[in-house]
Each structure stands twice: as structure tokens, then as C-alpha cells.
Amino acid sequence: MPSVKLPRKSTDTDMTPFVDVAFLILSFFMLATKFKPPEPVEITTPGSVNSQKLPENNAVMIIVDSSNRVFFSVLSEKDKSKFDAIIQDVNSSQSLGLSNAEMANYRQTFAVGVPFGNLKQLLGLDTKSQEVLKVPGIPVLDSANNQLFWWVAAAKKAFAGEKLNYLIKGDAKSKYPTFEAVISALKRNDEFKYNLVTALDDVPNNSELDLYNRKNLK
Amino acid sequence: MSSIDTGGGDSVHKKGPGVKKAKKLSTRVDMTPMVDLGFLLITFFIFTTTMTTPTTLDLNMPKDIKDPKDQTEAKESGVLSIMLGKADQVYYYEGKLVVDATGNNFKSTTFKGIRDVIIKKKKEVMSRHVHDETCAKTQERAKAKGDPDWEKACDDRDFIVIIKPAADATYKNTVDILDEMTINQVRTYAMVKILPDEVALIKKTEETAGIK
Numbered sequence: 001m002p003s004v005k006l007p008r009k010s011t012d013t014d015m016t017p018f019v020d021v022a023f024l025i026l027s028f029f030m031l032a033t034k035f036k037p038p039e040p041v042e043i044t045t046p047g048s049v050n051s052q053k054l055p056e057n058n059a060v061m062i063i064v065d066s067s068n069r070v071f072f073s074v075l076s077e078k079d080k081s082k083f084d085a086i087i088q089d090v091n092s093s094q095s096l097g098l099s100n101a102e103m104a105n106y107r108q109t110f111a112v113g114v115p116f117g118n119l120k121q122l123l124g125l126d127t128k129s130q131e132v133l134k135v136p137g138i139p140v141l142d143s144a145n146n147q148l149f150w151w152v153a154a155a156k157k158a159f160a161g162e163k164l165n166y167l168i169k170g171d172a173k174s175k176y177p178t179f180e181a182v183i184s185a186l187k188r189n190d191e192f193k194y195n196l197v198t199a200l201d202d203v204p205n206n207s208e209l210d211l212y213n214r215k216n217l218k
Numbered sequence: 219m220s221s222i223d224t225g226g227g228d229s230v231h232k233k234g235p236g237v238k239k240a241k242k243l244s245t246r247v248d249m250t251p252m253v254d255l256g257f258l259l260i261t262f263f264i265f266t267t268t269m270t271t272p273t274t275l276d277l278n279m280p281k282d283i284k285d286p287k288d289q290t291e292a293k294e295s296g297v298l299s300i301m302l303g304k305a306d307q308v309y310y311y312e313g314k315l316v317v318d319a320t321g322n323n324f325k326s327t328t329f330k331g332i333r334d335v336i337i338k339k340k341k342e343v344m345s346r347h348v349h350d351e352t353c354a355k356t357q358e359r360a361k362a363k364g365d366p367d368w369e370k371a372c373d374d375r376d377f378i379v380i381i382k383p384a385a386d387a388t389y390k391n392t393v394d395i396l397d398e399m400t401i402n403q404v405r406t407y408a409m410v411k412i413l414p415d416e417v418a419l420i421k422k423t424e425e426t427a428g429i430k
Contacts, residue, residue, distance in 0.1 A: 026256055050400060064389065174388065199272065200273050207401045
């Protein structure tokens, strides 16, 4: 009897659809990716049920990191001259004696986290060296020497006549007194509306907000 | 992976002596390196992409008032004071703080328990609500603004939550309690400085409970 010969099947599969999908995903991620802006410190923001979007332009961002250091930064993509106006105002109000080159460097500085006394040193460095520089943060806790007040005042002047948002980005672990001091610096500038940067949390089931949303957002 | 097909060699027949047919070259290309690179890029973009867009929690603070006469008065029965202590502990009391030898109305809970406290207090205050003329006006205003819940716009007008974070409270605690206000739809709340009496009570409670 002749032995039964099974036909040999090729183990090759057609990879084309697989490759198609892979490249589709790839193009999606390439288009959807938005690179994180450079940040001087890593911040883990607390969660909140609010789903309002963060304004990303015309804003002052005050960062409080996990060891209670305060940083001040200005978000103004379109009009870089705001940076010059702010640093010039701070320079003259605090008589820091910064050179023109140092003031021009402020445009590249993402966030300032030094007392006025160290500002000359910070602005004398290029962006790379600024990142590695150990900074103490802007002093805020001493109410007589709340230096954040001057930064906010300068920003307020530079953005006069335009809408300016105040973003407070605090680390979940930072302590309340620092936050309170930041608020008081803003209050002294007659600014009473702030945006706290948070990550999105789910609304708890059957809470009043949940019921309200279900009823009214249909 | 896509194979390299070098085939075509088998099908070459000699048609006759001296007739040489050109070797057919396959048009199939080895896709393996391209696929490899594709997946490498996918992994890279997946890791670098930030999908969670940050959101914001609005916070409005009142102007500091120097003169106590200008301060808004609240009905004692409708006030709930919440204090934030260390290690995510929450302390609260209703109305005025009463401290005597037998005990006091100063209680402690956690962030899980505080929601029920707020809900209970809100219900209690709303049940005592009496409709009057000012209330009707508030309702009308809410209706004109297009608030779908205008009928309820003034039921909870006497309910006020006062938030007092202590020095040991974290920023997360502060945001969490503000969030709790949104979750439970508390219309009136204020964040104020903690009083020395309350600080002392928190300290005492922490010592007895052994919270570090």
C-alpha cells in the first residue's frame, strides 16, 4: 500500500494586513503626539473631577514641587516680547543690574526658581546648565519677603489689557502653607481667580454631581 | 515574516540548445526590516505621547476684608467646618466649636467619610429650609440664567462649608476637599485660615490617636 502523503502546507502567512494596521497605528501616534514642554521639576498633580481644559497661552504658571520649592514661569507662545517686558520690570523694580544679554536669555528660561539675589547667576547660564543647576525656589513663606508678589506684578503689567490666566501647578505632596503663600502673593496683586492644574478623575457614581450630569448633559 | 522569494528558478526550461532565457527576478521585497522599524517607532511614540491632557479646577478667593463689620454672616446651624490635618485626616464640627469637660463636637474622619458627613449635613439644612421672598428672587435669577435646576437654586442657601487646612495638610488634601465641594454640589464654601484653638484640638487628637 502506498503511504499516505500529506500535502505540505507553507507556514508563511500574508503579513500585509498586519503591516498595514501597524503603520496606521504608527501614523496615529505620530500625529497625536504632543511633546511635553521642558519642566524644571517633575510634578505629580492631584486628581479632580473637573474636566475643564487648561488654557495654554497668556498664562502665568506657578509651580510648587514636592519639596515646596516655588517656580514662576510665563506661557506666551505667540508674543515673546512679554518675556522682555517682565524681566525688565523685575530688573528695575528690584535694581538687579542685569545685563542686556542676561535679560535676553530670559526668553529661553522656562521657569525661574531662584531668589532675586541669584537671578543674575541663573540668567548667565545657558538652558542646559540651568536645568542642572540646584535651585532653592522663589522665597514665599516669609510674608515680608514674598518675592513671588513682584513676579506676578511684573507679569500683570506686561499683560495689561489682555486676559491673563493664573495657573497653579502644585505637586500632590507639597504642603498647604506654600500654597497659601502663593495665593497670598496673587491676592496682594488683586487677582482672585486661579486655575489649579489637575489630572482628570472619574466622577463618583451616584454622587450629586453624577446625577446632575446625567440629567443635564444628555 | 514576509519571505524572500528567490523562486522562478524552477520554472526555467531550456527551450532548446543555445536558447538562454533571462532569469526571472522576483519583485517581492523582504519586508522584515521595515516592519521592525515600524514597530520600533510605534513603541517610541506610545511611550512619549501624553494622552492625559491636564484639566483645571477653578478657584475663586475673596478679597481680604480688614473690617469685621463687612464680613458675611452665616447662620450657625448651617455651617460645617472642615479641617485638614496630617496623614490625610479630616476633622470637622457643625455650627460653633464647643469644647467642655464632657466632650465636644469636634470629630475626626477620613476623606472617605467626609462625603457622607457633607451629604448628611446638606440634607439636614435643606430640610429646615423655609421658602420666602428672597428665595423666590434667587430662583428667578437662576431661571433667567438658564440653570436647569433653578427650582433648587435656593434650598441650600443656608448651607456653608468652611475649609481650614492646617499647616500639615498637603496640596492634594486641599484639592481633594475642593473637589468634594464640586462632587456634592456645595454652592457656598470658603477657604479660611485655621484658628489656634482648632490647631490645638487637632494636635491633641493626633497625639491620642498616635498619628504621625
